[in-house]
Amino acid sequence: MALLFRAYYGVHDFFFGILGKLDGLAPLLIRLYLAPVMIAAGLYKFRHLDATAQWLGSGLGLPEPELLAQLLTYTELLGGFLLLFGLAVRWVSIPLMVVMLVAAITVHWDNGWFAIAPADPATSTAKPLADLGLPAARASLENSQAVGDRLDRAADILSEHGNYVWLTEKGNIAVLNNGIEFAATYFIMLLSLLFSGGGRWFSADYYLDRQARARIVASNEARAAATRLAEEPVAVPYQNAISEPPAAEAPLKPPLTEQVISSSPPPLEQQKVDVADSQTSIK
Template identity: 65%
Template sequence: MSVLINSGEKVQALLDHSRHLDFLAPLALRLYLAPVFFSAGLNKALAFDSTVAWFGNADWGLGLPFPWLLALLATVTELVGGIFLLIGFATRWVSVPLMITMLVAIFTVHWGNGWFAIAPSDPATSTARPLAELGLPAAQASLENSAQVGERLSKARALLREHGQYDWLTAKGGYVVLNNGIEFGVTYLVMLLVLFFQGAGRYVGVDHWIARAARRRQSPRDPAFTEGK
């Protein structure tokens, strides 16, 4: 028993020591999200008139009120948010409008398409299968959709093999059916939520150095300074 306890203590000490590298986690989130949001904002900015039309048109777009204003806010939020995340500046502050942008996208663009961004083509391996076995209707509907997706993909591949240059067409990747569900939006939302609570992390971010400079300006007698707040 003592051997197990000693081993556990050594492992725990090693885990505690790894906290010196805890800045890598928020850094990884920032480096992942920054190009996602910046490119999304840049695409909106380069085709701003089309973006406004998509936001406002109720027939083939989102049908949102004040489309020009909302398109501008979304564009600026994503562009500025991407830059701020990259350099780790005002990370917790900028996470809030970015999360709002994700919530709007989830509920206005992707919600009606279910969970998956890319539709699974095999019900047997779909991650919805365990939930379907628990009797969740949405998961059962997802499995039925997967069966139809698999059938369509099989026919499409057969047609391409017979009438097209299948090897050339699939040289850069296999064919899939885009489901355009909420999967990516929720994933980005969760990542932003972590950054909201954790901040940019130590060392590799402007926020860290601003906070460090502010602490140095405080008097050593200040309780906030001595407690490291």
Template identity: 60%
Template sequence: MSRAVNWINKAQDGLQHFNVFDFLAPLAFRLYLAPIFIAVGWHKLNHFSDIVDWFRYSLELPMPELMAFLATSAELLGGLALLAGVAVRWAVIPLMITMLVAAVSAHWDNGWFAIAPSDADSSIANVFAVIGFPGAEQSLQNSMEVSNRLEAARGILGEHGNYDWLTEKGAFVVLNNGIEFSVTYFIMLMSLFFTGAGRFVSLDYWIGNRFRAGSDD
């Protein structure tokens, strides 16, 4: 037993050598999220009146002009902050709030999945169904319905359209528009809130070093 414990301790000590690469995880999150938020924020900026109307009439949000302005600012400026790695812990706060608002107002009623799974056997709802999670069985039933509809659509397109050309850039899916992406982005942003921008490849790191060096003088 003591030999196993010693081996585990040595393995743990060995893993400490990888700490020099700990900047890679926050860098990867930043580079993944930044283009998404910049693109979405830029789209909102260029179609601002349409976004206000969507917030007002479809989502029925209060103060739609203010909400649209806050969402646009958070996504565009927050995305740029993530890209540069500057004030990251501050920038992710409004982005997390935006993701929560989006999940509740635009996606909540559609359940979890962003794209409806058409194969019930590979759906993560199987795992939740085992423990009796609410809505899991309904999700599995929905997967079978989605599969039937996709098969019908493929049959129609195969008979009346150029199916190879239509699917050349990707397979057809049923958009579910659930909270999956919003929650995923929220979790990644929350991680950045606790870790910060990361070392070496961020302005936060170099600015922090400069101020610490100045305080030592």
């Protein structure tokens, strides 16, 4: 069993170790998916700011619709560009998540989950939950059956009275359910960016963070070195020699010529005087 574990984790660590070097790819793809959605929504609201404020006030009954319209517009617009360049990704994910949450509750909640109403109960994602006995999933399957009946009737009318081939050339006719599916999906993707950030190699945050942290480390190391230098005792060289008083200097000896001159005999007259003095002292 231990051998099996070692073999498994050997393959696991090797394979996912290689993938770990590209772990910034997933946040990049999420950002590139979300950025155009947010930018487009923000641009539309920016061009129709008055209509957006009226919809927020009259349609949804929210207070201060003019202020909310501006906050919503610039959050989506600037947030989309920040996601695109990978700048302040974690910070901008928070207000965008709030926008998605408010939109899901105030706009889409009453319409259920699906953004596009499924027309075939057999392929509906609600079927596994309906098989488990979930009442809401069973109601969703019944709604799918009703949507399919209406789409079949619409196809018959358009085939009889219109150019059905031209009408469906760009895609099949569908019923817009306008549920919380898209808002919830965007919320989950933003939540992932909140935890992961912009990712390595492909975001401005990655390079700015590396430079900032390198400067912080260098500053801390310099401060620690200065602190250690200030706390270390100052070593004074020749401390004993400096503390003791200096020895008295020996007098300089006279030159040799002076010694020779001082040791020479006195003059003859001085010698006679000395002899006379010695005789007088004898007497």
